[in-house]
Amino acid sequence: MSYQCEFCSKFFMSKSSLNSHKLKAKYCLEIQKNIGAISEIKGSELCIHCSKEFLRKDQRQTHELSCNQIEINEYRKTIQTRDDTIAQLMNELKISNDKLDLISKDLKISNDKLCNTLTDLKVANNNVEIYKKISDEKDTLIVKLSTEKSVVNNTNCNNTSSSSSSSNRQNNIIMGHLDLSSEKIKLAVESYSLEHYNRASAGLADWCIDNLLTDNDNNLQYICSDKNRRCFQFKTESGDIVSDPNADKLKSAIKPMLSDRLRIHKKINFSKIGDESDDEDSTKSDLCIQIHNENKTMGVEFEKELVKKTYSKK
Ligand SMILES: [Zn+2]
């Protein structure tokens, strides 16, 4: 079998020798150029993508088809680069997310601590409320007990008028109403002695008890209802139980009535110092002033003396 060249009609024994002929035989290449199968004899066919040289047009066209693949590969590379960028961004996003998670955890811990503190505060606040309530209840109970005691003892007094005054004293009973009228006090002032005066608060309290705060049967009509706050109670003519914090009502009743008597006793004390003239004069006069001031002020010391004499644990 033989192979004929389609351009120059020459015969060949094999297909490979024919192909070699078509690429190399100058006269055949001339014919190929003349009929338009190739544009130039050598180096005339260039790939539009990579400018590679081809002898024949069909060879160049075949190559260009595969050369498109190169372009596709470029796109693939670009896509790959973008994929890489996206992956990197995703990674950064993950790091940011992790940081956010940490911050969120810290916030939760802080929040839990705040909640605990708030709970502690609520508990403390509740305790304060409870203590307050207990304290209020205690105060109410004290007043109620004092009132009940006085009512009970009033009844006892009516039934058994022969009960001894000393036992009544011990129970701190308000037997009848307390008379703080100026007539009563005026009369009592007559009994306020120099001895009372010189014993200052103690003497003043004794004088009050003996001449104002007890009835004819020596029953106490003025009692201490709260030892710590030095609060007292008595019954008015209309039968109401009246509270007297710091004995203010008693003090303001006796203060103006007693002031002349205090001045008189003060004069007596100073005149006594004048009789004996020695080095202790200044100390004695200091003491005189001190005694006078304590009597005049009727302060906390006086209240404490009253508490001692009018308070009963029962
Ligand atoms: Zn040929």
Ligand SMILES: [Zn+2]
């Ligand atoms: Zn190419």
